[in-house]
Amino acid sequence: MFDVAVIGGGVIGGAILRKLSSYNLKICLLEKGNDVCVGQSKANSGIVHAGFDASVGTLKAKFNVLGNAMMPKYARELGVKYENNGSLVVAFSDEEMITLGELKERGIRNGVQGLEIIDQAKLRELEPNISPNAVGALLAKTGGIICPYELTIASIGNAMDNGATLFTNFEVDKINAGDSFEIYSANGQKVQSKIVVNCAGYGSQKVANLIGDYSFTIGGRRGEYILLDRESGGFAKHTLFFTPTKKGKGILISPTVDGNLLLGPTADEVDFNNTDTTQIGLQSVIDKANEMCVGVPTYNVITSFAGVRAYCDKHDFIIEESNVKNGFINCVGIESPGLTSAPAIAEYVVDEIISKRITLTKNPNFNGVRKPDYFFSKLTVEEKNEIIKKDPSYGRIVCRCERITEGEIVRALTQNPRATDIDGVKRRTRAGMGRCQGGFCQPYVADLIAKVNGVTIDKVTKNGKGSEIVVGETK
Numbered sequence: 070m071f072d073v074a075v076i077g078g079g080v081i082g083g084a085i086l087r088k089l090s091s092y093n094l095k096i097c098l099l100e101k102g103n104d105v106c107v108g109q110s111k112a113n114s115g116i117v118h119a120g121f122d123a124s125v126g127t128l129k130a131k132f133n134v135l136g137n138a139m140m141p142k143y144a145r146e147l148g149v150k151y152e153n154n155g156s157l158v159v160a161f162s163d164e165e166m167i168t169l170g171e172l173k174e175r176g177i178r179n180g181v182q183g184l185e186i187i188d189q190a191k192l193r194e195l196e197p198n199i200s201p202n203a204v205g206a207l208l209a210k211t212g213g214i215i216c217p218y219e220l221t222i223a224s225i226g227n228a229m230d231n232g233a234t235l236f237t238n239f240e241v242d243k244i245n246a247g248d249s250f251e252i253y254s255a256n257g258q259k260v261q262s263k264i265v266v267n268c269a270g271y272g273s274q275k276v277a278n279l280i281g282d283y284s285f286t287i288g289g290r291r292g293e294y295i296l297l298d299r300e301s302g303g304f305a306k307h308t309l310f311f312t313p314t315k316k317g318k319g320i321l322i323s324p325t326v327d328g329n330l331l332l333g334p335t336a337d338e339v340d341f342n343n344t345d346t347t348q349i350g351l352q353s354v355i356d357k358a359n360e361m362c363v364g365v366p367t368y369n370v371i372t373s374f375a376g377v378r379a380y381c382d383k384h385d386f387i388i389e390e391s392n393v394k395n396g397f398i399n400c401v402g403i404e405s406p407g408l409t410s411a412p413a414i415a416e417y418v419v420d421e422i423i424s425k426r427i428t429l430t431k432n433p434n435f436n437g438v439r440k441p442d443y444f445f446s447k448l449t450v451e452e453k454n455e456i457i458k459k460d461p462s463y464g465r466i467v468c469r470c471e472r473i474t475e476g477e478i479v480r481a482l483t484q485n486p487r488a489t490d491i492d493g494v495k496r497r498t499r500a501g502m503g504r505c506q507g508g509f510c511q512p513y514v515a516d517l518i519a520k521v522n523g524v525t526i527d528k529v530t531k532n533g534k535g536s537e538i539v540v541g542e543t544k
């Protein structure tokens with residue numbers, strides 16, 4: 070019997086699992102996919118929002134501002150790349166300058182520090198590539214950027230290092246709610262737990278329905294992106310937003326923590342599984358980017374992708390115990406700024422909600438620091454040589470674009486939570502995320518997966534069953 074079972078291995082489930090692991094509890098994570106971080110948390114803008122956007126008094130506003138303040142330390146402990154690059158909401162008319170004033174006021178009421186309205190000259194000084202049509206901006210000094218999948222994987226890995234159990238390929242399909250919860254997967258596995266936390270993202274409505282909770286509905290809204298090569302990473306230093314309208318925030322231009330330039334996302338109602346990119350969507354991203362800046366280097370596109378937002382009919386986060394059953398906690402409708410809010414949501418769920426149902430005592434062995442807290446490619450030659458002396462596999466480059474070594478790939482295949490497929494290795498190491506998008510390194514990565522897992526290469530998949538990359542040997 071587990072004390073707490075968390076359903077959904079995204080950034081929210083991961084942060085809650087990690088927080089739970091700091092207490093003396095028997096805990097588990099149930100994830101439908103063959104790996105963690107396969108939902109919204111793997112494909113988003115990676116922005117640590119300052120917190121001026123959400124309406125005053127909402128949970129979005131509260132957890133955004135708290136999460137933003139927690140993120141630098143949270144990322145440092147987990148060895149995750151984070152940068153406080155600041156953000157700019159750009160105005161293109163006097164009317165939009167008035168909206169910026171309102172945004173600033175709202176931000177101050179939400180508790181955001183360091184907001185400043187700047188004029189055209191200062192804006193051009195900060196961002197030389199900005200369009201001459203831009204007239205001013207709201208500068209948010211606390212805005213930042215982070216790698217969303219690194220954050221999710223590291224939170225879950227750290228929780229596992231502190232005793233949490235992970236069940237992948239566990240699609241919660243049936244729940245018997247009595248004195249405790251019997252949770253069944255679609256493929257016949259069963260887990261029993263005193264408390265359940267529903268963090269299933271786009272699957273959270275279905276999971277709540279399993280206990281007879283029909284209090285919310287979840288819809289899908291796709292966002293398409295374009296990613297530019299690292300050569301173009303310096304094009305913008307801040308995250309550049311358009312002034313929001315009734316239709317939303319529109320697209321952004323932002324550097325990423327890995328030095329790329331990101332353009333997007335669009336916003337279209339779709340089915341949750343629809344992560345297709347479209348010609349119309351990507352063209353609209355390019356058109357808007359060219360409105361924001363002059364000379365956007367779109368010749369340097371290396372890939373496009375889409376993520377689907379799981380938005381809720383309540384238009385705010387729902388973070389509360391279900392009215393239907395004590396001990397069943399919904400953490401749903403966590404759309405943007407969910408990534409930013411994750412550490413703060415986790416503290417609230419564990420310390421304010423779960424603590425009312427179960428006694429929490431500190432885990433004396435908890436270690437919140439995840440090793441290694443360095444990125445091999447960012448080390449000095451001397452530091453690299455030290456590591457290679459101990460383990461020569463760090464001296465063999467597998468991904469030439471991102472300069473990822475065999476040692477890092479083997480680590481991704483053996484460290485909690487272990488990667489099992491090519492996309493899992495990619496999210497953990499960046500092998501295949503560079504200019505050639507895996508064209509060169511994929512066979513080497515596949516070979517390493519087969520060797521480390523002791524399977525033949527035809528069993529290696531891109532992202533789970535049905536995505537095998539070779540069918541067998543030809544010679």
Ligand SMILES: Cc1cc2nc3c(=O)[nH]c(=O)nc-3n(C[C@H](O)[C@H](O)[C@H](O)COP(=O)(O)OP(=O)(O)OC[C@H]3O[C@@H](n4cnc5c(N)ncnc54)[C@H](O)[C@@H]3O)c2cc1C
Pocket residue numbers: 076077078079080081082083099100101102105106107108109110111112113114115116117118239240241242268269270271272273275276291292334376377378379403404405406407408409410
């Ligand atoms: C396009 C886009 C851009 C965004 N940009 C930002 C941003 O810049 N900054 C920011 O702060 N936020 C941003 N967000 C929001 C942020 O990504 C989300 O709030 C966050 O990822 C939600 O995490 P989650 O853990 O709730 O959901 P998810 O990451 O979707 O995780 C849910 C998990 O539950 C699993 N699951 C589903 N059903 C079941 C089941 N029945 N049994 C077991 N497991 C199940 C899924 O496989 C999935 O892994 C963006 C979102 C999108 C889509």
